[in-house]
Amino acid sequence: MTIPSHMTAIDPAAPGGPEVLVPVSRPVPQPGPGDVLVKVAAAGVNRPDVLQRLGLYPMQPGTPTIMGLEIAGTVVAVGENVTRWRPGDAVCALVAGGGYAEYCVAPAEQCLPVPAGMAMTDAAGLPETWFTVWSSVMDRGHARPGETLLVHGGTSGIGITALQLAQEIGLTAIATCGSDDKCAAALAHGAAHAINYRTQDFAAEALALTGGKGVDIVLDMVGGDYLPKNIACLADDGRHVSIAFQRGPTAEVNLAQVMRKRLVLTGSMLRPRTVAFKQAIAETLEGVIWPAFAAGRLTPVTDRVFPLAEAADAHRRMEAGAHVGKIVLSL
Template identity: 80%
Template sequence: MTIPATMTAIDPSAAGGPEVLQPVTRPVPTPEPGQVLVKVAAAGVNRPDVLQRQGLYPMPPGAPTIPGLEIAGTIVALGTDVTRWRVGDAVCALVAGGGYAEYCTAPAGQCLAVPSGMALTDAAGLPETWFTVWSNVMDRGHARPGETLLVHGGTSGIGVTAIQLGTALGMTVIVTAGSGEKCAAALALGAAHAIDYKAQDFVAEVARITDGRGVDLVLDMVGGDYVPRNLQCLADDGRHVSIAFQRGPRADLDLVAVMRKRLTLTGSMLRPRSVAFKTAIAETLEGVIWPEFEAGRIVPVTDKVFPLVEAAEAHRRMEAGTHVGKIVLSV
């Protein structure tokens, strides 16, 4: 396959609104040792992409300025020291940036084979949410079968993935969502309970659903004033895992409640973690979750696919909060 010298990409020169996401010409990257070069067929759109566009999410050192944290496509070149993959393999991959482009490099260990029969536009929406949810619900949250999980943003990409993972584990999943329609969608996806946070007090509803016991684990993307309310929802020995802070990074906590109920507060950011760390997650997902996709027991939930040149519209849809599942760019 002939690899061109340049490509079309979305690479805004300054922070701003969705309108800064215009196609430009950029050099095709060259894979470094341990990397592959992927001809991108599709790229997932994620909340960190929006924050990066707004100038609110600094990139890790060495990351491309082109946004996009997950891709799917075909490998067209191999860096040195890559032994598993071959040119022509169809993969999806977690990347540190660069996904909104016709070509993108990816660490070989962060690539996963596209499940058989799955569209590349669906596969592109898998890595970021599955790497994030697995590492936080399982590795940091120590989720176990039979436990109860509370997830905010139940119809977001993260929320849908958390429903799917929790259900596969045999957990009872409670979600919050911003409308009756979204609650219905979450229930259809497997959530046991869905709370319309605009019409109901989720703390009171969690108490009612659990007969006053509370939940074992909270996966929180909201932060701010939600955190003390989340702690009220936790059962004794409960765990609170923070992965984002849409309502701000600071919270006023009652440490007496933390001590009395023996709560654990933790969290993580995936993007700055090492390739070795992400490779380990990829290996776990390949062994545990990818067979579920192959068997059709878990299916990707793609909200809408936009052409790459309409990246601005994709961001507007994400900011509007009307989506259910993943928003994807077709390259």
């Protein structure tokens, strides 16, 4: 196919509200060694996108200013040393930026095949959450079958993915949600139990649900004043994995509880990690999780699809917190 010189993209000139997300013309990027150029069919919308739009997410040197951390589409060109992918291949990919555009460069090692029969708008919502959740729950949290996982934000993109992972590998998942309707949605998507944190004390409920033992792992996107409550409901030898801090990056910790229960407090950010690290996750996901999509045990949960030109409305929905699953932009 003929690749144009310019493309439509979302590349805000300055931080601001959703209104800064307007389509502009930008040069089509060129794939370097080890890269593929993808004609984007759809791009996932994620919470870090909102922070980047607000100017609150530190960017790595050399990262595209065009927004977007995950895509699905068709390979149209490959750089030197790329052996697996060829023009015409349908892929979804984790990228450091550049996803809200008609064309995007992705490291070949961070690409995965679009599962057979899956819509591009569904596939676009897989990479960011699955890379993040696998790294957090399995690599940092050292989850083992039979353990209990507490997931905050149970109906977010990350939350739904964590519930699906728990179901696939044999964890008992407890989700916290902000309404009874969202609790019902979490139960429908793999949670064994769901706690409405607006009407219930989630720490007390988690302890009751585990017979006083506590949960083995907490996947926390909230931070701030949630940390002491998370520690209170962790079991002996429990692991607390932080991946965001919507209620602030600081908290007061009772070290006596940490010591007495032999807790591990850890966390990670995916974006700064190396391509080699992300490649290892991609290979694991393709071997362990992608077959579950092919077999129908797992199904993507897409909340709503917006045209690229309506990226502002997609961000408004993200900020309103009304979504269940992934918000996606379609090209």
